[in-house]
Amino acid sequence: MPIKADVQLDAKGLACPMPIVRTKKAMNELTEGQVLEVLATDKGSKADLVAWSKTVGHQYIGTTEDGEVLAHYIRKGNPETTEADEKTFAQTISNERIVGKSGIVLDVREAAEYAFGHVPGAISMPMGELEARMKELDMDQEIYVICRTGTRSDMAAQTLSNAGYTKVYNVLPGMTGWTGELETSI
């Protein structure tokens, strides 16, 4: 199943350090939160991009392999904002407590983040698509909104609440603290 990214970079056939140099340049064109897909055949590119993302402050999401071609997914971070952003939505629930509950687990991370691991049965609705797609959600059901660290889900929960959804909960701490089962769609 193809994984959705905002921008694609073709670095196939290039040797080290070119995949990193090209990724660096391509990343300049993205806005915070967008996902870059890097196609490469350099076998060292995976380890390099993991280290590069960590050093520069982006989120390395994962890599898929199709024959010789590696597809890496990186989400642009912002060194200025910290994970400790203030969360304002009052109705929250812990990761552990949503296990086995009836209702909807709504994953508002980017499609690529969802693809590499999500709560089994969770529905993917990235932040950018929420306004347009929220009508797909059943108002009568509990909606547990989850993201990576609780920041995007805080905003999403607020958006849903403003639109009249009342049974909305922000799941904390989010996928970074998730120790339960994971489902992938890659």
Add this chain to the structure above:
Amino acid sequence: MSNKVAIIASNGGLFDAYKVFNIATAAAATDKEVQIFFTFEGLNLIHKQAMHALEMPAGKEHFAQGFADANVPTIPQLVEMAQELGVKFIACQMTMDVMGLTSADFVEDIEVGGAVTFLEFAKDATPTLTF
């Protein structure tokens, strides 16, 4: 933690050039501030003519095909890329004097300086690398 990477390039072969410029461009692409001090044979690496014809170590010439197959960028390409990424080149004044070279013999936008110029930059760089 320091955000600087200091590199001394003191050898002038093709392998030396790749070691220097691969590390330099990778570091610059990782948002590091990078300076390379070119001294003695290392000056070949930024010499307008010499950089196009750097030699392989004796007996290793058969690697030429490997370089072509791996689609490795040429040294002039890496030099251009390094400069584009903001890597600063410093040519050693003393070596230039000894070899009768001037700034005009080198690629554009280099700085000429002495050992202290580099040491000043390198004093809080982590790492400092020598090739």
